[in-house]
Amino acid sequence: MMQVIKADVLGFCFGVRRAVTMIETELEKNGPLCTLGAIVHNTHVVESLSEKGGRLVRDLDEVLPAEAVAITAHGAGEEVYAAIRERELRLIDTTCPIVRRAQQTAANLVKEGFFVIVYGEAEHPEVKGILSWTAGRGIATQTPEVEIPDGTNGVAVIAQTTKNPQQFAQFAERATREFARRVPEIRIVNTTCPETGRRYQAGSELAKKVDVILVVGSRSSANTRKLAETCSATGVSTHHIESSDEIEEDWFTGCSRCGVTAGASTPDKVIEDVVRRLNEEKGE
Numbered sequence: 001m002m003q004v005i006k007a008d009v010l011g012f013c014f015g016v017r018r019a020v021t022m023i024e025t026e027l028e029k030n031g032p033l034c035t036l037g038a039i040v041h042n043t044h045v046v047e048s049l050s051e052k053g054g055r056l057v058r059d060l061d062e063v064l065p066a067e068a069v070a071i072t073a074h075g076a077g078e079e080v081y082a083a084i085r086e087r088e089l090r091l092i093d094t095t096c097p098i099v100r101r102a103q104q105t106a107a108n109l110v111k112e113g114f115f116v117i118v119y120g121e122a123e124h125p126e127v128k129g130i131l132s133w134t135a136g137r138g139i140a141t142q143t144p145e146v147e148i149p150d151g152t153n154g155v156a157v158i159a160q161t162t163k164n165p166q167q168f169a170q171f172a173e174r175a176t177r178e179f180a181r182r183v184p185e186i187r188i189v190n191t192t193c194p195e196t197g198r199r200y201q202a203g204s205e206l207a208k209k210v211d212v213i214l215v216v217g218s219r220s221s222a223n224t225r226k227l228a229e230t231c232s233a234t235g236v237s238t239h240h241i242e243s244s245d246e247i248e249e250d251w252f253t254g255c256s257r258c259g260v261t262a263g264a265s266t267p268d269k270v271i272e273d274v275v276r277r278l279n280e281e282k283g284e
């Protein structure tokens with residue numbers, strides 16, 4: 001009989017829960033609105049909000065003059081706020097306070113004269129937003145071997161909030177070696193989010209105790225993908241699924257313990273569906 005064990009910390013983080021609650025409250029009170037991008041990287045959340053009147057738009061040009069617009073938990077660049085002000089749209093800002101802190105850190109470092117290196121995925125909306133606060137004095141990269149402008153006096157290294165803190169520490173060490181002879185000052189500021197770190201740690205601890213682990217969450221969710229990588233790195237058989245429909249029976253052949261974990265953007269309902277389906281698999 002296979003035992004199903006959930007990670008100690010999994011699913012919605014406080015920033016995502018806060019953003020979803022803000023949007024739901026706004027929809028209830030003031031009716032339909034637009035969200036500038038997916039409010040979180042999870043199709044179930046996006047669909048559920050869309051049913052309640054939350055229209056997803058990719059560009060401010062798609063927002064009608066009388067509509068309210070919501071900035072997502074990932075935050076946005078300075079130019080987006082300026083454009084919203086210029087169009088006199090009503091703003092619902094759900095930027096996670098931890099992302100906001102990373103943006104402010106980037107802006108302050110630039111004010112202090114640093115060139116900012118953001119350890120992260122250049123195309124991720126959060127990273128694009130953080131970079132925008134550097135006013136052109138920053139770059140996003142996954143490798144520290146990057147060109148910096150001539151005459152740079154200091155390099156600061158920060159991170160996309162969802163980066164694994166250990167990987168950030170390794171990156172920062174490599175960056176320090178890379179720039180030690182090129183600039184007089186190097187500053188490392190850990191802007192990773194403790195919420196995601198707690199999920200990585202709980203996932204990796206659970207992975208060591210089970211024969212197979214399911215990581216639940218959207219494939220477009222950076223933190224869910226990293227959670228799956230973290231579990232897989234322990235050597236356990238790992239499957240990243242978006243919902244219970246993707247579960248395959250033969251993953252559990254000869255397994256006595258199955259672990260379940262989920263990214264910070266995965267709603268409780270989707271996790272519970274997976275657990276229910278696994279319990280049915282084992283014949284409970």
Ligand code: SF4
Pocket residue numbers: 013014015016073096097098099161162193194195196223264
């Ligand atoms: S993972 Fe962290 S930074 Fe991202 S939304 Fe959640 S609390 Fe905020």
